[in-house]
Amino acid sequence: MNIASVIVDVPAKQTDRAFDYKIPSHLKGVIFPGMRVVVPFGPRKIQGFVTGLKEESDFQQVKSILEPMDLNPVLNQELLNLGDWLTEKTLCYKISAFQAMLPAALKAKYEKKLVIAVNADRKLLPEKVCTLFHNAEEITWDDAVKDGALPLLQKEASKGNIDIIYQVKERVKKKKVKQVFAAAPPEKIVDYLQNLPGNATKQKEVLEYFLKEEGPVDQKELFSLLGITSSTLKGLLQKRLLGQKDVEIYRNPFGDREFERTEPLALTVGQRNAIIPILDSIEDNRHETFLLYGVTGSGKTEVYLQSIQRVLEDDKEAIVLVPEISLTPQMVKRFKGRFGDQVAVMHSGLSAGEKYDEWRKIQRKEVKVVVGARSAIFAPFENLGIIIIDEEHETSYKQEENPRYHARDVAIKRAENHKCPVVLGSATPSLESFARAQKGVYHLLTLENRMNNQALPAVDIIDMREELRDGNRSMFSRKLLEKIKDRLGKKEQIVLFLNKRGHSSFVMCRDCGYVINCPHCDISLTYHRYNQQMKCHYCGYEASVPNACPECESEHIRYFGTGTQKVEEELAKILPEAKVIRMDVDTTSRKGAHEKLLDQFQEGHADILLGTQMIAKGLDFPNITLVGVLSADTMLHLPDFRSSEKTFQLLTQVSGRAGRHELEGEVIIQTYTPEHYSIELAGEQDYDKFYDREMMVRKIHRYPPFFYISLVTVSHEELMKSVSVTEKITQYIQSKLSAESIVLGPVASPIPRINNRYRYQCLIKYKREPELGQTLKKILDNYQQEIASGGLTVSIDLNPYILM
DNA sequence: AGCACGCCGACT
DNA sequence: GTCGGCGTGCTC
Numbered sequence: 001m002n003i004a005s006v007i008v009d010v011p012a013k014q015t016d017r018a019f020d021y022k023i024p025s026h027l028k029g030v031i032f033p034g035m036r037v038v039v040p041f042g043p044r045k046i047q048g049f050v051t052g053l054k055e056e057s058d059f060q061q062v063k064s065i066l067e068p069m070d071l072n073p074v075l076n077q078e079l080l081n082l083g084d085w086l087t088e089k090t091l092c093y094k095i096s097a098f099q100a101m102l103p104a105a106l107k108a109k110y111e112k113k114l115v116i117a118v119n120a121d122r123k124l125l126p127e128k129v130c131t132l133f134h135n136a137e138e139i140t141w142d143d144a145v146k147d148g149a150l151p152l153l154q155k156e157a158s159k160g161n162i163d164i165i166y167q168v169k170e171r172v173k174k175k176k177v178k179q180v181f182a183a184a185p186p187e188k189i190v191d192y193l194q195n196l197p198g199n200a201t202k203q204k205e206v207l208e209y210f211l212k213e214e215g216p217v218d219q220k221e222l223f224s225l226l227g228i229t230s231s232t233l234k235g236l237l238q239k240r241l242l243g244q245k246d247v248e249i250y251r252n253p254f255g256d257r258e259f260e261r262t263e264p265l266a267l268t269v270g271q272r273n274a275i276i277p278i279l280d281s282i283e284d285n286r287h288e289t290f291l292l293y294g295v296t297g298s299g300k301t302e303v304y305l306q307s308i309q310r311v312l313e314d315d316k317e318a319i320v321l322v323p324e325i326s327l328t329p330q331m332v333k334r335f336k337g338r339f340g341d342q343v344a345v346m347h348s349g350l351s352a353g354e355k356y357d358e359w360r361k362i363q364r365k366e367v368k369v370v371v372g373a374r375s376a377i378f379a380p381f382e383n384l385g386i387i388i389i390d391e392e393h394e395t396s397y398k399q400e401e402n403p404r405y406h407a408r409d410v411a412i413k414r415a416e417n418h419k420c421p422v423v424l425g426s427a428t429p430s431l432e433s434f435a436r437a438q439k440g441v442y443h444l445l446t447l448e449n450r451m452n453n454q455a456l457p458a459v460d461i462i463d464m465r466e467e468l469r470d471g472n473r474s475m476f477s478r479k480l481l482e483k484i485k486d487r488l489g490k491k492e493q494i495v496l497f498l499n500k501r502g503h504s505s506f507v508m509c510r511d512c513g514y515v516i517n518c519p520h521c522d523i524s525l526t527y528h529r530y531n532q533q534m535k536c537h538y539c540g541y542e543a544s545v546p547n548a549c550p551e552c553e554s555e556h557i558r559y560f561g562t563g564t565q566k567v568e569e570e571l572a573k574i575l576p577e578a579k580v581i582r583m584d585v586d587t588t589s590r591k592g593a594h595e596k597l598l599d600q601f602q603e604g605h606a607d608i609l610l611g612t613q614m615i616a617k618g619l620d621f622p623n624i625t626l627v628g629v630l631s632a633d634t635m636l637h638l639p640d641f642r643s644s645e646k647t648f649q650l651l652t653q654v655s656g657r658a659g660r661h662e663l664e665g666e667v668i669i670q671t672y673t674p675e676h677y678s679i680e681l682a683g684e685q686d687y688d689k690f691y692d693r694e695m696m697v698r699k700i701h702r703y704p705p706f707f708y709i710s711l712v713t714v715s716h717e718e719l720m721k722s723v724s725v726t727e728k729i730t731q732y733i734q735s736k737l738s739a740e741s742i743v744l745g746p747v748a749s750p751i752p753r754i755n756n757r758y759r760y761q762c763l764i765k766y767k768r769e770p771e772l773g774q775t776l777k778k779i780l781d782n783y784q785q786e787i788a789s790g791g792l793t794v795s796i797d798l799n800p801y802i803l804m
Numbered sequence: 805a806g807c808a809c810g811c812c813g814a815c816t
Numbered sequence: 817g818t819c820g821g822c823g824t825g826c827t828c
Contacts, residue, residue, distance in 0.1 A: 006828080010805050019828040042827040043807060059828050151819090788805090789823075 003057045004031055004065060006048035007094045008041055009108055013784050016093045019048070020057035022064040031065065034073030034080055036106065038066045038168045045166040047108035049098050051080055069170070074102055074363070076382055078417050085413060091777060091796050092403035100403050101378035105172035105356035112141035113165045114153055120161035128152060129162075138165070172353045176246040180233065181216035183243035192241060202232045210242065219244070250357040253350050259336035264306055271299050274445040278307045281421040282314070282385055289412055291392070291437040292425040294447025295456065295685075296656025297620075300425045301331070303447075304388045305338050307423065312342070312368055316385030316420070320371045321407055323394040323617065324348060329595040330620060331390075335371045346372030346379075349591060374399060377407045377414070384418035387411045391617065392424035392433055393649055395642075398801040406799060408433075427656065427687070428649040431698065434691055435705040450660075457627070457658040457665030459683040463674045464631075475570060480628050480668045488578055488607055492625040492663065496610045497654045498564055499634045507534055509549035510556040516546070522753040527559045539755040564610055567630065571608065583611035616653045622661035627654055632671040632679050639750045640803055641703045644678040648690050651682035702742060707765040710772065711800040712779070713749060715793045719758040725792065726760035729779055733764060736775045741766035750804045757793075763803070773798070 005018035021039050023031050031037065031050060039048045040063050047069065075083070079101055086097040099107055115138040116122065122130070132139060132149055141164075144150055156162040182189065189207050196204055205226050223229065236242045267275065274292060281288045294300045308318040322331050324347065335343050344358040344367040361367045363380050370379045374397055377387070389397065389411055397407040408424065415422045424433055424442070437444035450456065462477040472478060487494050506524040507516045515524050518536035525534035525543070535542045548555050564584045571580055581601050588594040594614070601609045602621050609615060609624075635647050651669060659665020671679050681690040699706050712729055716722040726746035734743045745762030752759055766772065776796050786792040 003828095008827085010827080012805055014825090015805080015827070021828060039828080041806090044827095046806095057828075062828055785824090 001028075001053035001055060003054045003062065004037070004050045005052040005054065006037060006039055006065075007051055007098065008039065009047040009095055010041070011093045011095050012788070013093075013780070016095070018051055020054075020059050020062050021048075022057075022062045023053075024064045027065060027068065031068055032073050033077065034075035036069035036074060036108075038069060039063070040066060043164075043166070044110075045168055046110070047168050049075065049095070051094075069108075069168070072363075074106060074380070076380060078382070078414070079378065079380060082378075082410070082413065082417075086403050086405055086410070088773065089409065090403040090405050090798060091773065091780065096402050100375070100399075100405070103352070103355045103359045105170075105352045105359075107171055109169040109171050111167040111169055113138045113167065114141065114144055114157075115163050115165060117161050117163045125156065125161060126152065129156060172356050174248045175251050175353065175357070177249050178219040179216040179245055179247050180219050180222055181243050181245070182210040182241070184241045186211055189241055192239070202226070202228050203236060206232060206236060207241065216245070216247070250361065251351070251354045253345070253354045253358075254336075259333060259340070261340065262334070262337040264309060264338075265302050267302065267306070268299065268449070268451065270294075270447045270449055271303055274447055275303050275306055277443060277445065278303070278386075278421055278423060279310050282307065282310050285419045287416050287419050287421065289415070289422045289436075289442045290424065290445050291429055291433050291442045292423055292445045292447070293429055293434070293437070293687075294425070294427060295450060296427045296653065297450040297454070297660045298427070298447035299451045300390070300427075300447065301334055304390070304423065304425065305334070307386055307388070307421075308339070308369060311385030311420075312339070314385055316368075316383045317379075317381040318369045318385055319376060319379050319381065319387045319411075320369065321374065321376060321387075321389045321397065321411070322371060323391050323396045324373050329598065332371060335369065339369050342368045344370045344372075344379075346370060346376045348373060349594075374407045377410045384414065385420050386423065387415050387420065388423045388425065390425045392426040393428055393430040393645075395646070395801045398799070400802060402795075404797045404799075406801075409799075428652050429687075431645060431691065431694060432705045435695070452661075454659060454661075455664070456685050457655055457667045459655055459667040459669060459685065461632075461674045461679060461683045462668060462670045464670050464672050474574070475567060475630055476574070476628075477668070477670050480670065481574070483626050483666065483668060484575065484578070484608070484628070487626045488575070490625075491607075493601070493604075493606075493621065493623040494608045494626045494628065495615060495619070495624055495654075495657050496567065496608055496628045496630060497615060498567060498610070498612055498630050499632065499650065506559075507545055508558055509551060509554055510558050511554035512549060512552040514549055514551040516550070520753070520756045521751065523751055527563075538751065564612060567610055571610070578608055579606040580608045580610055581606040583609065583615055588614065613650075616650055616657075619657045620660055622663065624658055624660070625663045625665050627658040627665065627667045629654055629667070629669040629671075632669045632682075633673045633676065636673065636676060636678065641698070641701065642801070644676075644694055644697070647676075648678040648682045648687075648694075651679065652685060652687070655682070655685065702765050707742075707767055708769075709800065710764045710766075710776070711761060711797045711803060712745075712764075712776070713759060713761040713793075713795045713797075714746075715754070715757040715759045715795075717757055717791055721792070722758045722760045725783070725794075726762055729794075730762040732779065733762065733775060736771065737764070737766065737769060741769055761803075 002023055004021050004023055006021050007018055008015055033050050033052050035050050037048050037050055038045055045066060075098060083094060083097040083101065087094050116133060132147065144153055153162055157164055189211060193204060193207050206228060209226060237244055278290055292300055292303060304320065311318050332345055344361045346355055346358050362370055370376050389408060399405050411422050433442060436442045462479055464477060467477050484494055507527050516534060517524050518539065518541050520541055521536055521538045523538055525536055527534050533542050533544055545557060549557060564582050568580055568582050571578060581597050583597055600606060629651060632651055636643050655667040658667055669683060673679060677693050714722050714726045723746060730743055730745045742765040743762060746760045749759035749761045780794060783792060783794055787794060
């Protein structure tokens with residue numbers, strides 16, 4: 001094979017295809033599909049992925065691969081094909097698909113440098129150039145730009161006195177430690193020891209150590225063990241009595257933490273009935289998608305664990321997706337506890353290097369199970385036996401940037417490739433999945449009862465309008481307050497949940513109601529307490545709070561909205577004796593903080609756990625007997641057809657935190673719209689009724705799961721331009737679709753302006769449009785020049801979860 | 805995406 | 817006449 005087809009690291013329409021490169025003779029038999037290589041591309045050097053090998057190229061002047069970046073392919077054939085599939089399904093570039101499948105550490109970094117050419121006569125160079133380089137061999141391009149010396153240097157470059165060097169660099173290095181070992185035979189060491197002067201006690205100690213322990217030892221450990229420094233070692237290394245070497249190691253995000261080993265638990269009848277079809281599918285090597293629908297606390301995790309156990313017995317591998325895993329350290333504990341160091345963990349809390357190391361453990365087949373967030377679905381296993389997606393309904397499984405994939409779709413595709421089952425688990429399945437289960441596309445498995453047959457907690461819905469009418473203006477209803485006091489007295493624990501979305505604290509004038517918006521985006525600024533600044537979450541604009549209202553010049557400016565901090569303050573005021581742990585982005589941003597806070601709560605160092613979304617899942621503490629939802633309806637009024645579904649899911653999840661063990665649980669939901677079915681039915685914890693009700697709404701409004709939707713968003717600096725382009729696109733799509741499909745638009749996006757760019761969109765609802773992908777691709781082609789140069793953006797989402 | 809090449813306005 | 821603006825087109 002002489003020629004390699006390479007996808008180059010240039011995310012653009014025109015380069016979204018394979019380029020041919022010669023394999024130089026010294027690299028024959030070394031280059032394989034799936035490897036990263038450095039290739040010349042125009043005047044630069046860039047990274048590329050080899051996708052195939054062939055004998056000949058149709059192209060006349062094929063350049064050569066410069067060097068491989070990997071010893072072994074980073075993408076196997078299945079993942080290479082999956083990349084093509086992703087490209088088609090999400091209309092993304094091939095290179096973006098490949099990069100999405102790999103840890104960020106494998107993405108190339110580029111460096112541009114300037115050096116004085118070897119054959120240049122230094123004496124003839126302009127003085128300015130000499131001073132720039134003074135003694136340095138090279139200077140970076142960025143430094144040259146900063147010095148404003150670029151024109152001069154370019155002139156010299158064209159004369160051939162200066163060379164421009166393009167370099168491809170690895171982003172993250174493999175971590176290494178220095179080890180020391182005995183390099184000479186013991187006799188020689190003994191010999192040397194005898195001739196050692198009496199005052200060389202340290203050297204003596206070191207050598208005696210190596211006479212006892214021959215194996216290599218970490219240099220660091222040696223130093224601390226014997227109380228020596230590198231100077232002692234230096235002499236011995238020089239005399240070749242000892243040797244030193246670098247050994248590659250893994251970063252260990254879990255430190256030396258031991259996970260308590262657990263054994264499989266006896267299954268309940270319900271669990272046994274649910275697991276049998278899954279085990280059958282594993283044994284038959286048959287692809288099938290299961291929807292494991294079980295109320296909170298019904299023991300879904302044990303079903304996952306024992307299914308995985310079965311897969312491991314066959315010497316196959318398992319992928320477990322959980323929503324943002326750093327949020328559920330308890331989950332990690334359960335998997336590591338059962339499968340020990342056969343488990344790799346991949347989540348957003350890890351550093352790039354740590355993620356890379358976990359990924360390498362998978363690639364080298366040192367682990368058999370990966371537990372991780374969305375991107376873990378691309379784990380490079382070659383012998384998959386099962387894929388599990390816990391909390392299947394979670395929207396974080398959808399990636400909201402290119403490639404806009406849904407992990408559930410990728411999971412099913414990969415499971416087809418490997419002929420293995422997918423298990424989607426949830427207490428509140430997405431309507432899409434439940435509808436598919438009803439139609440028999442997925443195999444529905446139901447866990448009706450909680451583990452010890454405890455009752456679901458009693459739920460009370462409090463109408464906050466009534467509280468207001470009765471003169472209670474605090475954020476706690478009388479009932480909730482009374483219950484909190486009761487639990488404090490009994491030394492039982494409380495979880496208070498704040499639905500933060502729509503609740504970010506904005507800044508408002510109390511006199512005229514003016515809300516301070518971002519000057520570049522049509523969205524209110526969020527108040528950040530820690531630096532007393534207002535910040536735009538879309539473009540990053542920051543400003544300090546004005547002293548007077550820009551509208552009416554009133555000085556009555558207030559930070560509005562109920563952030564967790566405000567709740568914490570109010571709690572401190574009315575219940576000063578209560579110890580509160582607050583969990584939100586501010587208190588959990590530090591690494592490991594999340595887990596620490598939860599541990600503190602579990603150990604009983606606090607009475608109340610106050611938090612946002614992140615405490616809705618996975619908490620399983622025996623002493624929690626009261627859950628309070630401070631405002632249930634903040635999500636309900638978002639411009640999103642899934643808002644009812646999300647509200648129902650969230651309330652059900654939070655309620656499930658209470659009374660999971662012996663003590664009975666109680667839930668209080670505060671709301672301004674108690675009559676809304678999603679709140680009412682969450683109170684009754686009746687998923688089936690909610691499903692029926694919501695399906696009706698979806699049917700009437702022609703939303704999923706009855707219709708598919710796709711969204712085209714256009715943005716441009718000029719309002720009229722984005723309107724007219726969206727208009728044209730809408731018309732074009734309309735002309736290509738069947739009568740059954742609906743095209744809505746052009747309409748302004750729910751956030752009509754971000755970063756001074758006006759955003760318009762067009763929504764397509766359809767049941768069957770096999771050509772739609774092609775049609776949308778044509779649109780991208782058509783506007784390609786304007787996208788490349790004119791500052792127009794056209795983004796296409798073939799299954800949007802956020803319609804903004 | 806970069807980068808070179810190329811064609812028009814304001815400067816030595 | 818030249819420097820430099822950014823429009824156009826190519827990269828195996």
